[in-house]
Amino acid sequence: MSEVSQTGETSMETTEEDKEEQQQQHTDRGRRRLVLPEDGFEWKKYGQKFIKNIGKFRGYFRCQKRNCMAKKRAEWSSPENLRIVYEGSHSHASSTQDYSSASSQGTPPSSAANQYNLYTQLFGNQPASSTHDQDHT
DNA sequence: AGCCTTTGACCAGCG
DNA sequence: TCGCTGGTCAAAGGC
Numbered sequence: 001m002s003e004v005s006q007t008g009e010t011s012m013e014t015t016e017e018d019k020e021e022q023q024q025q026h027t028d029r030g031r032r033r034l035v036l037p038e039d040g041f042e043w044k045k046y047g048q049k050f051i052k053n054i055g056k057f058r059g060y061f062r063c064q065k066r067n068c069m070a071k072k073r074a075e076w077s078s079p080e081n082l083r084i085v086y087e088g089s090h091s092h093a094s095s096t097q098d099y100s101s102a103s104s105q106g107t108p109p110s111s112a113a114n115q116y117n118l119y120t121q122l123f124g125n126q127p128a129s130s131t132h133d134q135d136h137t
Numbered sequence: 138a139g140c141c142t143t144t145g146a147c148c149a150g151c152g
Numbered sequence: 153t154c155g156c157t158g159g160t161c162a163a164a165g166g167c
Binding site for chain 3: 046047049051052053058060062
């Protein structure tokens with residue numbers, strides 16, 4: 001890994017994601033698949049591995065938008081301990097937002113506000129202090 | 138029929 | 153130079 005410094009603590013989100021996740025587990029395709037909380041973007045899972053270094057599973061997601069190179073990594077030791085790490089920036093607004101109106105106004109594809117929001121939530125709170133996983137069960 | 142998710146294998150980088 | 157870990161791609165299965 002070359003950008004480990006991005007692994008900021010997402011305890012704040014984890015709390016929200018935790019409950020959302022549990023709900024989605026039932027609404028998700030009717031299966032027991034581990035789903036990620038909707039963060040306003042459409043993600044496509046392209047891989048999953050168990051990282052022994054942290055003793056947790058890591059899922060690899062990519063933004064479904066062809067013109068978007070944003071990526072997301074989800075780490076979890078259990079469904080209750082989910083950590084989301086965003087990487088890269090979106091070239092569009094979140095799907096849940098009315099970005100269509102923004103486009104009409106001629107807003108550039110660089111939604112800095114979005115990436116800033118994501119990074120602020122994850123990396124802005126804490127500088128790279130995640131020396132080790134701290135999922136307290 | 139199409140799309141999404143899951144699992145395995147392969148490749149690259151670092152120690 | 154070899155081994156290990158992390159990341160990505162491809163194929164198969166299911167809804």
